[in-house]
Amino acid sequence: MKLSPNFWLSEFTDSDTAERLGIDNTLPAELMAEARQTAAFMEQIRAHLSGVKEDDVPIDALSGYRCLALNRALKSDDGSDHRRMQAIDFIAPTFGSPLEICRALAPVVDRLGIGQLIYEHTWVHVSRRPQVKAFNRILTLAKAGGYLPGIVEAKA
Template identity: 45%
Template sequence: MQLTPHFSLAELTASSTARRLGLDNTPSPQATVQLQHLAELLERVRAHLGAPVIVTSGYRSQAVNRAVGGVATSDHVQGRAADVVAPGYGTPLQIARGLAPLVGALGIGQLIYEHVGGKAWVHLSTRVPDRPVNRVITISNAGTQLGIQAA
């Protein structure tokens, strides 16, 4: 099922962990509605970056979320978040820095630049956090920091 011109439901629910462990990663009807909104956000991000956006982790069932070590309250479980890269634009740090000033204009609820264990990606959510200070953050081996911080 194509959600938007460049993002499908299959792409936003693909999980190598689910396949490897034989876990069901089918979203609920409510999560599917949220995935539609997420795909629309990803389209806006793609248009702004001028490069394809690759989803490395989208929707996660509770079982898949536990298997990957996600927090129980993860926006991924609700279909409201995706971890992305866009090699045609630049590194995840460059992507995060390019998007941070535009979170409101692009409708990004939360932007997290994550660089942990030698890997880096950008987490985008449609949900605006309760505390505005948590809208743009960095998560790294050093912990959580406000804004977009280099390693």
């Protein structure tokens, strides 16, 4: 099912982990409106990245919706925005690395409606849900665990 001009529901629900573990990661009907809103949100991110690059920048969604069983299999918090279909983990190789993507998005989080931006090193996490605490808004996954404020390049 097409959710927006460039995003399909299957991109938000397909999971190699779910398939391997026999987990049904079908989006519940009550979250369909959230899926459409998240697709519209991702269209804005795609448009911004395309504008910066001055060329079309496709987005590869790596993880969108996660049912409780899948979320736990991935050792993610039960309160994850992925459970509410309000977050996407993605890459955009034609734009650049996840670090470059985060650097392009961080200055425009308000304009794009990004509630949370996390540089996860091999992908980018974005959420539509506003954060209660401002310091949780733009983060980098720390190599030793936990998070660092801002977009921080890993030291070699």
